[in-house]
Amino acid sequence: MAVCPGPAVVSVSTGCLEVSTTIYPYTAWKDSMIHSAFENAGATISGVETAYNSLKKQGKIKEDMYFVAFGGDGGTYDIGLQSLSGAVERGHNFVFVCYDNGAYMNTGFQRSSATPCGAWTTTSPVGKESAGKQQNRKDLTAILVAHDIPYAATASPHNFKDLMNKAEKAFATPGPAFLNVISPCPRGWRTPGEATIALAKEAVQSCYWPLYEVENGKYKINYKPKGDKKTPVADWLKKQGRFAHLFKHPESEKLLADIQDYIDKKWEELLQKEECLG
Amino acid sequence: MARKAITGNGAIALALKQVEPDVMAAYPITPQTEIAQNYAQYVADGAVKTEYIAVESEHSAMSAAIGSAAAGARTITATSSQGFALMWEMLFIAASLRLPITMPVITRALSGPINIHCDHSDSMGGRDCGWIQLYGEDAQEGYDNAIQAFRIAEHMDVRLPVMTMIDGFIISGAIGPVETLEDDVVKEFAGDYVAVNALLNVEKPVTVGAFDSLGGWYFEHKIVQNRAMENAMDVIEEVGREFGELTGREYSHFKTHEIEDADIVLVAIGSAAGNVKTVVTKLRAEGKKVGMLKVRTFRPFPTEQIREALSGAKVIGVMDRSDSFGAQGGPLFTEISAAMYGGNAHPQLYNFIYGLGGRDLFPDDIEGAVEMLEKAAAGEPVEQKRHYLNVREG
Ligand SMILES: Cc1ncc(C[n+]2csc(CCOP(=O)(O)OP(=O)(O)O)c2C)c(N)n1
Numbered sequence: 001m002a003v004c005p006g007p008a009v010v011s012v013s014t015g016c017l018e019v020s021t022t023i024y025p026y027t028a029w030k031d032s033m034i035h036s037a038f039e040n041a042g043a044t045i046s047g048v049e050t051a052y053n054s055l056k057k058q059g060k061i062k063e064d065m066y067f068v069a070f071g072g073d074g075g076t077y078d079i080g081l082q083s084l085s086g087a088v089e090r091g092h093n094f095v096f097v098c099y100d101n102g103a104y105m106n107t108g109f110q111r112s113s114a115t116p117c118g119a120w121t122t123t124s125p126v127g128k129e130s131a132g133k134q135q136n137r138k139d140l141t142a143i144l145v146a147h148d149i150p151y152a153a154t155a156s157p158h159n160f161k162d163l164m165n166k167a168e169k170a171f172a173t174p175g176p177a178f179l180n181v182i183s184p185c186p187r188g189w190r191t192p193g194e195a196t197i198a199l200a201k202e203a204v205q206s207c208y209w210p211l212y213e214v215e216n217g218k219y220k221i222n223y224k225p226k227g228d229k230k231t232p233v234a235d236w237l238k239k240q241g242r243f244a245h246l247f248k249h250p251e252s253e254k255l256l257a258d259i260q261d262y263i264d265k266k267w268e269e270l271l272q273k274e275e276c277l278g
Numbered sequence: 279m280a281r282k283a284i285t286g287n288g289a290i291a292l293a294l295k296q297v298e299p300d301v302m303a304a305y306p307i308t309p310q311t312e313i314a315q316n317y318a319q320y321v322a323d324g325a326v327k328t329e330y331i332a333v334e335s336e337h338s339a340m341s342a343a344i345g346s347a348a349a350g351a352r353t354i355t356a357t358s359s360q361g362f363a364l365m366w367e368m369l370f371i372a373a374s375l376r377l378p379i380t381m382p383v384i385t386r387a388l389s390g391p392i393n394i395h396c397d398h399s400d401s402m403g404g405r406d407c408g409w410i411q412l413y414g415e416d417a418q419e420g421y422d423n424a425i426q427a428f429r430i431a432e433h434m435d436v437r438l439p440v441m442t443m444i445d446g447f448i449i450s451g452a453i454g455p456v457e458t459l460e461d462d463v464v465k466e467f468a469g470d471y472v473a474v475n476a477l478l479n480v481e482k483p484v485t486v487g488a489f490d491s492l493g494g495w496y497f498e499h500k501i502v503q504n505r506a507m508e509n510a511m512d513v514i515e516e517v518g519r520e521f522g523e524l525t526g527r528e529y530s531h532f533k534t535h536e537i538e539d540a541d542i543v544l545v546a547i548g549s550a551a552g553n554v555k556t557v558v559t560k561l562r563a564e565g566k567k568v569g570m571l572k573v574r575t576f577r578p579f580p581t582e583q584i585r586e587a588l589s590g591a592k593v594i595g596v597m598d599r600s601d602s603f604g605a606q607g608g609p610l611f612t613e614i615s616a617a618m619y620g621g622n623a624h625p626q627l628y629n630f631i632y633g634l635g636g637r638d639l640f641p642d643d644i645e646g647a648v649e650m651l652e653k654a655a656a657g658e659p660v661e662q663k664r665h666y667l668n669v670r671e672g
Binding site: 065 | 303327329332337346351478480483487489490
C-alpha cells in the first residue's frame, strides 16, 4: 500500500490478515477496506471496481482510485481460485496480492494446495503411514500467467526493493496484476519470529521460491543464485519445525531427494521459459 | 402508461432498465436467464448507463453485488434455484452489511434430483437470511414489486436488501398483459440513490465487514438488523400506497378476497392465488362462505395484521408450494399457525402442499381442499397432517 499512487479500496479474504487488522470497532486500514467472505476477494473487488467505473463515467467521482485484493494461500490457491480467475478473465483493473504462508494458518495449520511436499500440517499429519503432505505445491503463478494476465510476479519480503518495484509496476498496469509473496509464518512453520526474513531469503536462494516476473508474457528472473549460492533445499527445511520428522528417519532420504528434484526441475523450467519467452 | 404483452421476465427486465441502476452483476440460470440476457442487451445497445458484470458464478454475482453496493453504487442481480442456493452464504453478508441490493428471484425447485420447474424451495429456503421478501402473483406484480424494491431497500430506516419473487415459467415465461409506466415516471419514483458510508468516498475511508467476534458488537448488530426489518413493515406499506397513487395499483402486505364473513379461508402465495381466487368466486356463487388471503410480504412477516384479518375464520387452509422436511408443515403454514396461536381466535389449521417441481394445480384440487375444510368446519374428523394436492397414489 506504501507505493499505491492514490486512494484505494482493498478487499481482503477471510484469514489472518483480516482477523488481525480489523478487530471491530478498530481498523488498521487507512484506505477503504472490505471483507465479505473467504473465497471471494476477487469477485468483491470486481464489484467495487465496476461501481467505480460506473460512478466515474457519470461524473459522480473525480479522483483516480486503485483497487487491491489480498488473500492468503487458502483464499487464493484453493477456495478463492474461481473468483480470482473470473475477475482476471474479465479484465478488472486491480492488483491481487497473495501472501503465501503455505497453509490455512487462521484455522490452525491445515494443508492448502500451496503447502510444500513433506510438510506436517494438522490435515497432512505425520504418522506410521505418512510423512506429511504427499503432493507438491500447485504452481499458481503459472496458472495466473496462463490467463494472459498483463503482469504477474513473485516476491519476497527479504528483498524489499524488488517487492516495492513489483508493487509499483502492478499498480501501473492497466487491467489485472498478480503478486505472489512468500510470507513465512512463525507459528505454522514452527520457526522463531526473528528468523522470518532469513527464511524468506533462503527460500529464494534454494530456488524453492524463485523471484521472477511475467510482463505481457515476457519472463524475467530477478535473482539467479549461481554455483554454490543455490543452497540445498534440505538446509532450509531443516530450520523449520514442520519438516522436523524428515530429519529423524533415514527412510525420508528418498522423499528429500524427490523434493530437491522437483525444485530443480521447476527451476530449470523457469530458466527455459525465460530463455524462450524472455 | 402503456399496456404491453410481455413475459414476466421481460416485464421485470424492463422495470430494472427503467430504474437504470449503476451496476448489474448476473449469472444465467433457468428460468431467470431471460432477465440476465435482456439486461445485457440493454447495456450492449447503450440503452442504459448501467455497468454489467458477467460473473463466473452466482456466488460471485452476490459477492460482486456486495462490493458494488458497498462501494456506493445502486446494484442489482437476479437468480433462481441452484443459483440462489450458491448465493446463500453471501445473502447473509449482504443483509448484515445493510446493503440495499435488489434481486428478482424467479422461483424454481432445488435439486436433487434436478428439476427446472416452479416451486418455492429456493426463496423459502432463504427466508431467514435477512432479506426482505415480496411475492408477486403475476407479471404485473413482478414489474411493480421490482420497482418498489429500490425505495424499500434504500429507505434510511431500512437499508436492507430486497428480493422480489415471481413463479418460474408459470409467470416468468408466460406472456401476459402488463401496464408499464414511462421511463421518467419510474425514475422519478425510484429517486436518486444516496449511498451511506461508501467505500469510494475518498474523504472518509471506511472499513466494511470488520472482525466482529468475542468482545465485539455482533449481538448488538443483529438486534439493529432486526429493528431495520421491523421498520420495513411500515415502509413497505408507505411505498405501496405511494405506488398506488401513481398507478392505481395499491400494494400492502397482503390482499384479501371475500374474507369478511368467511368461515373458511385459503391462504396462498404467488401465482396460485389467481386459481384460488377463481375457485373462491365460484364457490361464493354457490353460497359457500369461502374467502382467500394472498400473502405478498413474507419477510418481515406481517403477523399481527394477518392474525386480525383471519380472526373471523373457523377453518384456515394454508397452501405451500414448498415443503419443509421434518417441520410441522410448509413454511407459510408454520408462519400462519404461529400468528394465529398468538391471538384469541383459534381456528383450525390445515396445510396443503402443492405444485412441487412444477406440478399443476387445478381448480378441482383447490375445490377438493375446500371440501376437506368444510368437513372440518362441520366438526367431522379431518387428519391434521400435510395434505398433498394432485399427487400420484402409491
Ligand atoms: C467457506 C469457508 N470455509 C472455511 C472457512 C474457515 N476459514 C477461515 S480462514 C481459513 C483459512 C485461511 O487460510 P489462508 O487463506 O491461507 O490465510 P491465512 O490465515 O493463512 O493467512 C479458513 C479455512 C471460511 N471462513 N469460509
